[in-house]
Amino acid sequence: GLITNWWIVGPFDYGKGLETILPPEKKIELSKEYDGADGKVAWEKLTIDESGYLNLVKLLYKHPEDHPEDLTALAYAYTQIESPDNRSAKITIGSNDGAKMWVNGKVVYNEHVALGAVADQVFVDVKLKKGKNDILAKVENLGNNWGLYLRIIDPKSDLVFN
Numbered sequence: 665g666l667i668t669n670w671w672i673v674g675p676f677d678y679g680k681g682l683e684t685i686l687p688p689e690k691k692i693e694l695s696k697e698y699d700g701a702d703g704k705v706a707w708e709k710l711t712i713d714e715s716g717y718l719n720l721v722k723l724l725y726k727h728p729e730d731h732p733e734d735l736t737a738l739a740y741a742y743t744q745i746e747s748p749d750n751r752s753a754k755i756t757i758g759s760n761d762g763a764k765m766w767v768n769g770k771v772v773y774n775e776h777v778a779l780g781a782v783a784d785q786v787f788v789d790v791k792l793k794k795g796k797n798d799i800l801a802k803v804e805n806l807g808n809n810w811g812l813y814l815r816i817i818d819p820k821s822d823l824v825f826n
Contacts, residue, residue, distance in 0.1 A: 666716030666783065667743050667799075667814040669825060671709050674724050674739025675701045681738070681804050682764045682776050688740040689766070689802060701737055716783060720803060720810040734807050741801045741812055746824035747792040753823075755799070758785040758813035761806040765814075767791070768798055778806045783813040796826070 671694055676686055687698055694707045712718055720739050747753075757763060757773060760781035765773040767790045775786070803812050816823060 665816045665818050665823075666714070667816070667825065668712050668714065668716060669710075669743055670712065670718060671707045671742040672718070672720070672723060672739060673698065673700075673705055673707045673742075674720065675705070675735075675737035675805070676739065677701045678736035678738060678804065681736075682762055682774060682802060684738060686738065686740075686802075688742075689800060692742055692798065692800065694742075707742070716813050716815065717781065718812040718814075720805070720812070735805055735810075736807065737805045737810075739803055739805075739810070741803065741814075743799050743814075744826040745792065745797045745799060745816060746826060747794055747797060748822055749794050751792050753790050753792050754817040755788045755790050756784040756786065756813070756815040756817065757788060757801070758782045759801075759803050760809050760811050762804045763812065764802045766798070766800045768793060776804065780809065781811045781813055784815060785813075792823075 762776040
């Protein structure tokens with residue numbers, strides 16, 4: 665259930681951290697360009713390896729070795745899950761650093777914290793609707809490493825990861 669198919673965009677200026685409202689959380693437009701921290705940024709579609717770690721330093725910087733250790737920034741990660749019915753589910757999140765997560769436009773997690781990402785750090789109860797479900801995460805970087813794990817716990821094994 666680790667999510668490996670993503671759309672990502674960033675980095676954005678840190679501003680007020682997770683409380684900074686940026687265009688990707690107002691409306692998901694995968695063809696849109698935005699003003700980012702270092703110029704224009706656009707959504708990028710990618711598939712990561714089966715470890716499930718979305719390494720934002722590696723993915724958002726052409727030369728990750730040049731990433732400043734004291735960088736503060738924000739980035740967004742988006743995916744869709746298709747459910748055959750309305751159901752309750754659990755999503756686990758592990759982030760470096762804090763994160764805010766929406767499922768179908770509703771905030772289900774919002775935690776400003778400095779920590780290293782580990783899979784399954786936090787369990788969140790969510791409601792999935794029949795059909796496509798939008799999952800958007802905003803991840804803050806407070807320095808050094810920056811990334812995200814997201815897992816959908818699916819005991820029936822009938823969710824489709826897009």
